[in-house]
Amino acid sequence: MDALLSVRDLAVHYRTAAGPVRAVDGASFDVPARSIVGLVGESGCGKSTLGRALMGVMPRSASIAAGSAVFEGRDLVTLSAAERRKLLWRRMAFVPQTAMNALDPVQRLGAQMMEVLVERGGLSRPEAGTRAAELFALVGLDSGRLRDWPHQFSGGMRQRASIALALALNPALLIADEPVTALDVIVQRQILDVMRELQARLGLAMILVTHDVAVVAYACDRVVVMYAGRVVESGPVRAVLEAPLHPYTMGLMNAFPDLERAGGELVPIEGAPPSLLNPPSGCRFAARCPFAVARCAEDPALVEQAPDHHVACWRAAEAPALRPLASEAATWAS
Amino acid sequence: MGQLIAANDLVKAFPASRRMADVLRGHRPVLRAVNGVSLAVGAGQALGIVGESGCGKTTTARLLLRLEEPTSGSVVFEGQDVTALRGAALLPFRSRVQLVFQNPFDALNPRFTIRRSLTEPLRNFGLPAQERHARILEAMARVRLDPPEAYLDRHPHELSGGQLQRVVLARALVTHPRAIIADEPVSMLDVSVRAGVLNVLRRARDELQLAAIYISHDLALIRYVCEEVAVMYLGRIVESGPTAEVIASAAHPYTRALVAAVPVPRVDQDRGDLPIRGGLPDQLNQPSGCAFRDRCPLAFARCTEEAPPLRAIAPGRHAACHLA
Structure with a gap:
């Protein structure tokens, strides 16, 4: 694929007194030219850290521990500070959460x-x-x-x-961190329309960091779903949101309020993400996953399960059968 | 409808900052944050108040809670006008109408154990010490924090956001309120845990037959917890009615814009241009007639001359629009 930015096995750690916090722990995804990629997940999943690491705007305690991020043929991870500064604004630019x-x-x-x-x-x-x-x-x-x-x-x-x-x-790439989160819905929509129009008119690529699946559905071409420092699913927005392969993505969709979906209940995902100080071995979602099996004690790799649709789940092949179960509250209550 | 808590024509005017020209002219501009709001909620019912920032929804909540003195109008609770109550006379009202705070991460004293946070309101309202423990266990069960012993002696930083918000709710329920007012009760929480907290709130409302008022900017979320909704714009209710009907067939052009703007988590939502122009006007220089007219795609001559009153347009539905 003709990618403007190619992130592979990127790890970003924060130094703390208690040891390294693995905020991003091996993230891989591509940003094709002229596309808007949504980086979606909940607080603490590593999406903002990842966005900031790509821009090179990180707090002192954070450092890139491993991996590569090749942008226009050059690895951002190994660039000198001076070379990196040359790219900022000219080739890539950042829009922070609060303007x-x-x-x-x-x-x-x-x-x-x-x-x-x-x-x-x-x-x-x-x-x-x-x-x-x-x-x-x-x-x-x-x-x-x-x-x-x-x-x-x-x-x-x-x-x-x-x-x-x-x-x-x-710039060729814009990284926006929760660009509409603090805004009212009508203003949100207006800003997202501006971003879509800019992408079309200027041929920009964008990474839109957000917790909001609806923002991804409205504005993005592709989506990367993160959970506890890992990419759990990625692909074209339609494939991922309409036929999610990872139980976490399924859960996220069912927990999200929808103005138009008939009736129904919001289905919570019980529990909380693991600590990234000492993350559990194996699948990090297993503790909250209703479909977890013995094998989930081993780490599932991010694999291309369907054309251009990547997922890190041992049971991805069974996704069509799991999806209807995931929409029932009883499945998640235990 | 048995009205447990009601607002009658509430107005709250704040003095606005004055420009030099105002001072010279002896002009004292006021900002009517809430401008004639009436509403009523019965036992076991839930009303959502929806609007954008600056629409007056939070001030309305503070007036209902008697945390703010209205400029005019009244608050009626269990048939009694409580607007004039002050000081100690307000205490029973305070224990019966409780606020659920927005941000669970700073609603609780970080130095207090959960037990102490739940004991404080009981002590304040004079419940005998020997009855407090039973009350706390009851509230913890109500919010499904089970077993309570696993939480009571911990501090806020040891709990997740979802658990904290349940504690915040337990603290509101521990005084046996008849009404709860929740200002953006889940906006600080992650999507995956919001649903759990909302379900707990809804169950508490049903089981205890509470009157509930939810303040939110999120119409999609209100849909899941409130049968009735009131939409506010610049200090006024512009539309109210059963939530499902208001969403399906909004009568006020502002509600239609709001419904069109609410993000939905589905692809293929080519929803066209928003039926609204510009941004919120300067609240001190609102247009004559209908306050929404300069953003309204349907405005006509009458809207400039005459402010449309909130009137009945169908059974249970009200709208403030000449065209409704």
Whole structure:
């Protein structure tokens, strides 16, 4: 596959007094050019750590312990800090969860855009002025508002501005960490529409880190499902969400409220994810999985179960029979 | 309907920050966070209040809980007007109408054991010491934390988010309330554990015949726990009725936009453009007439002149729109 980014067996550890926390423990997936990939999972699954590790924005206590992440032919893991800095903004850019973190509160938005365009992009000031107006128009903001301060913007407008800022130097890949989580539903939808439009118009690839399956369903082409530091399932959105192969993905879909699904109950997944300080051997979902068998004490590898559809589950072949069972609350209650 | 807790034409106005021009003109702008809200919930019923941030749903909850003084209007509990109650006279009301906090990670004192967190409200409301333990065990069973001994002597950091939110709910139930008000009760929790907490809330409501009010921005979630829903926009209820009907055939254009925007976890949802324009207006400079008109795709001349009142449009359904 023609991948823009190819992540293989990536491990990211946090040093703690009690020992290393294996936040990401062997993640593999591809981001094809011009596609939006949803990195989905619950708190502590490692999705944000993974997104940040790819961008090289990690806290001091975190380090990449193993694996590779080949972006446009170069392994991000082995790049020097200087080489990496050259890629930031120009080839890959980051949109953080709260736009306020991307924007400087004591600088007008226009000045922030100019700074990136002139100092990092090497544009002349007049060129940068034109480009800044273009970027604002691109995300649906009035260019007159470049003179405004961040606090004069609503949450949705700030998120648009931080996307415009990330796009300043025409990156090929945008990594967005929960870009709509803090926003109201109507604003969420508007921002997701902006992202989809940008992807189509500029041919961008994006990694959208989210806990929200509905965001993935609405905005993404592909999805990578993470659980307890591991990728448990990945593939095209339709295949993964409509016919999940991993019991965790099945459970996630049934636990998610759906405005249109007839009647029904929300089905919880009992229990909690394991500690990543001393993760259990074998499948990490086994303790909560209603379909666990003896073999789950061994680690299942991520394999291509169907064309382009990867899963790490010993019982993946039985998925069609397990799916109806997974939709019943009684299956999970024990 | 036996109304256990009701709001009658509640208004809450906050003084808004003043610009120099306001000061010079002697103008004192006020922000009507809640602007004439009436609602009623009976025993065993659940009402969802839905809206975006700034719509006044949380202020409405605080007014109902008597944590905030209304500018006008009244709160009625078990047939008694409790709006004028102050201080010690409020104590019985406080034990009977309980709040379920949004964030389980900071709702409990991290230094207290779970037992102490559950004992505190009982002590505050004067339950004799020898009766407290039985009450605590009852509340723990109600929220399905079983066996209780496995949790009572632990501290919050030793519990998962889902377990903590059950403790928070147990603390609300331990005083034997008649009504509970839950402000975004599961928004801080992971999807896989939300359903469990919501099921516990719903069972408690059924078994104890509680009146329940859920505040949420998430219409999809409200659908699973509330038979009735009220949609708020800029301090007013713009539509109310049975949740399933409101979702299936929304009468107010704002509700239609909200329904269209709610994300659903399915592919192939080509749901077209949202039937709404722009963003929330400045709350101090709301348009004349209908507050929604400048975002409404259907607005016409009358909407500029006349604010539509909330009126009955079908049995059990109300909407504030000239076209409803």
